[in-house]
Amino acid sequence: MSRPIPPHESAHLHVTGGAPYVDDLPELAGTLHCALGLSPHAHARITALDFEAVRAAPGVRAVLTAADIPGLNDCGAVLHDEPILAAGEVHYLGQPVFAVVADTREQARHAARHAAADYAPLPAVLDPLEARRQQSWVLPPLKLACGDAGAALADAPLQLAGRARVGAQEHFYLEGQIAYAWPTEDGDLHLHSSTQHPTEMQHAVATMLGVTSNRVRVEVRRMGGGFGGKESQSAVFACIAALAAHRLQRPVKLRPDRDDDMLVTGKRHAVHYDWAAGFGADGLLHGVRIDMVLDAGWSADLSGPVATRAVCHVDNAYYLPAADISACCARTNRQSSTAFRGFGGPQGAFAIEHILDDIAYATGLDPLDVRKRNFYAAQAGTGRDTTPYGQPVADNVIHALVAQLEEDSDYRARRANIAAFNAGSPVIRKGLALTPVKFGISFNLSHLNQAGALVHVYTDGSVLVNHGGTEMGQGLNTKVAQVVAHTLGVPLARIRCTATDTGKVANTSATAASSGSDLNGKAAEAAARR
Template sequence: MNSKTEAFLTQPATPAVPMAWAEVGQSHPHESAVLHVLGEATYTDDIPEAAGTLHAALGISAKAHANILSMNFDAVKAMPGVVAVYTHKDIPGTNDCGPIIHDDPILSEGLVEYVGQPIFIVVATSHDNARRAVKKAVIEYEELPAILTPQAARDAKSFVVPPMHLARGDAQAAFERSPHKLKGSLHVGGQEQFYLEGQISYAIPKEGKGMLIYCSTQHPTEMQHVVAHALHRQSHDIVVECRRMGGGFGGKESQSALWAACAAISAAHLRRPVKLRADRDDDMMVTGKRHCFYYEYEMGYGDDGRIIAAKVEMVSRAGFSADLSAPVATRAVCHFDNAYYLGDVDIRAMAGKTNTQSNTAFRGFGGPQGAIAIEYIVDEIARNLGMDALDVRKINFYGRNDEEGRNVTQYNQKVVDNVIHDLVAQLEEESSYRKRREEINAFNASSRVLKRGLALTPVKFGIAFNVTHFNQAGALVHIYTDGSVLVNHGGTEMGQGINTKVCQVVAHELGIDLAMVRATATDTSKVANTSATAASTGADLNGKAAQDAANTIRKRLAEFAAKRHDGDPATVRFEANFVHVGDQAIPFAELVQKAYMARIQLWSDGFYATPGLHWDPKTMSGNPFSYYAYGASVSEVVVDTLTGEWKLLQADALYDAGNSLNPAIDVGQVEGAFIQGMGWLTTEELWWNPAGKLMTHAPSTYKIPGVSDCPENFNVRLFKNRNVMDSIHRSKAVGEPPLLLPFSVFLAIRDACSSVGGHRYNPPLRAPATSEAILDAISAVQAQGAA
């Protein structure tokens, strides 16, 4: 962390309501920070094992697309410690773990559709015994033709859901009359979530039909449903608990279901606890990733760079089943505009069915894949016109909030909170963008091998679940007689700090120190029917629900205090661990004790549902988002044109967190998202061999960013703003939107490649911009120059 960021973090954010005391808006450390550092934070694999615990492993397909002709498990059963082998025939209930469409079997029923698809479960006395035993199975296959790429899926009309189409105006006519036209294509690869803690579930049978599942998951309620269906039991028989995850990033939203179901099926048959922990290779071979996208586009624009017509066809690699590919595609369509007003548009999206892992949620959930395309195109327009890309971006921004006609999205939602003009202007000045552009031009003119590049890119990201009914949350707040407070909510902690923020909200509402509030594990027996912790809604939804619960108790205490001290409940103040009634200041714990003696209820539930949301999937229009989060970043890189190596020299980011609940956590989220997004666009390459096997399935073959990839000069700021919507204390989400900030890294690399040809040609740079991709782009520029 640099000195500028440190200086910023010492300054608390302005509270939503001016007051002398506040717990929201303060830079408190993460509630588990000390436990993380000391190694005392309990993850699923750290839970003490119950007596008789067994361990499971999955037997997976070696073929991309095939019928299973026979399976022989004699050698498996003969291995040391093996207790049982289960196939789909041993599933008591429904053999499905698909979150939307029921096309995703827990275990194959005779047809395998990707290398890595689970076929059987081995249960043994140890993790190693189970792992060794699965490899002894003898399986005979009848191979079938396989589709491996999104382009091949499109050509074969192989889709997991029907194609989507959003149109406004007449894009073709607008394209034909445009002074300038461009056509092109782009490929953007997928990304492995690479959470530090792999997929894991621990199933413990309870009395009757009960089953307790400890699961590393972002969606305990969905795990409850999948397990209940698989075991042919009711939801009230299944309890799913998650104290924390070692990262999730979307990979544990729906795809933790497979692991929970297999552990539960085994435990139900054996009436013994069963743990299923995936090794990294198995995790990466079995689970889905961020969808890769292939785009073909046609754009019409004017002499000043203003976009007149936009046509794009995008097809994703969905994998063998639908999973969450439909809402991912929907969000990509809704984020194709990014921060730009597009008048006449024609956007088509397809989720290609391929014989690969079923791709799933990943931080941004299709938003990054939609927005990267328009940024690539705007960059191309600027180069064609000989303009600075920042100027083209500015002229295409959505209009200011009072500018009618240029403030309605392609899906017909009015943008009423636009701050992108002021935010970008602030970043442009603070980062010395124009001066650095001149310096880079001078450097490149005198440097034959090393070339520098610079780019400034904006972000506009919609906050809410695509599916309206997911935008709800519940919470429980308990006050004990010593004044301490326990809060439970439906969100899950994956390191992002949701528990810290929710505890801050409750402490603020009750006027007590944060140390007096504790959050407990997410548990389906406490708060029921919860939504996934996803779509950047965790703090928004659960913070509001917890605030509602705390406010109910606060009102009860205020009425009690006013009655005892002849005051008005409306004027009772809760702050700094005291309750103020007129001139009297009563210690909070003392008032709580007296309220208990008077039989005042000291616990409450809370609920919140985001208002004003609606979406018509047939017309692809409506108000799918509660509000927008904005941001922008400037990146400067240097590229070795002989080797394709590159380095990020400096990154400046400005992010709109609204009235931040916790500036320290929010800045950390922006920094982490920036580096993760940079990895997606530069080093993290997924590669399947011609037989359909994922070859990048371990840290030895898949490169996530390391400390050395972080820029030495990394400046992150929070833009001073308050949400115009009634979000929790007027804050804004910080989970997903910052992942789009490193678009500037990718386009700075493209800028450096372009300088090889004097910025006369558009480098066909694909993502991730590996050294090979960079050299290919440079070679193409050189070839165009020589032609």
């Protein structure tokens, strides 16, 4: 008999409103509130900033600029190319320029509007294709090739070429960006941040303040969603709240309004595609050429690994005998594009799915038949089981899986019914698609595929677990608790997970790349065994 599935460890708190998020935490005595002053230009030099009216506004305690940062004015995830507060020049509409600290959030937001700022506008590039024409990148272009794509395209019985585009996408996590920081003894700092990467927040804050990491403690009990938008881009809010708390020696909370949140933070990378494909009348691919231009925004952020994953997911579930795949991360005067669920994988897979649909239309074949014909081989050693980047596709179940889905969904009959409906309906049309996905989990940068856990066993038989992953609604704490209960051979009710805390588990990777359960679960298992 199967066991009942345990509920999410915080389900009873979620449904009763008892689960505290950062903004629900009781505020310490003397807590101040912060608001951001944002750039009104996509690209401009800052020629003058006058905060006299801001400082005279009710409740204002301080106005902070880049000059107030004692350490490094940078929160770039990979490169040191992203100032926390703009210094001398702004690069996108909504870039933080200054911060106002006041007794209440409303006073801080109101006062920020009174700043007198002069800007000298500069040319702004908003089109990634124009950035490519100018050879303006945030990182060098990438290229992946296998076989002789040029010859394959030239020799193929049929050829097609085209252009496509996918747009940006807002994460729209239910809980917006937020950080709450307060000074502790001897110059240390405690930070509650809605972030997927506590260690990166610890490092960014410590570097900004010019102190060692052991003086900054970051705690994350739960997030109201992240989807990648709180992997790197929570840093600017964490750093500004921490800076204000450090300067004023008071607790400071920074919670931007949703519109400011959306102005400041980046989206999923929009991508432009130019492609060419060579194929036979049976729909079988002979070769492809795909050129991707990603809108990276104004700084590198995580565009490099996103582009790498996009390039490595162009094949999706299909064997490409010859491929020429390139990607460039174009620098534009927009928010820095960032991590988003799939992390470039959806943008890469979209390209080949678009191409196969066009091949189906050109040959008159059913789109599913074209896909099935191009699947990686079910058996190894056939010569059609290796990706463009040289990895053999093992344990390939796509053929059997799609065959079962095709039968269970009554795909053929439904396609016939849709065709009959569309033939008699000049306005309203119906469609049907069955789309496979091959997705690589974990980080392309292999040393990030690590985790840590701390397991305490008390004399009453209860167990307390802390691990480096963050809970954002996906049930990670529940899964880790199940692993520990199974490993120790005790009931799940005896296990309790605490907040993610850099003071307990250090040097963590981000909870991302579909690997949080695997990495942190195995770390907790190892700790429980020990």
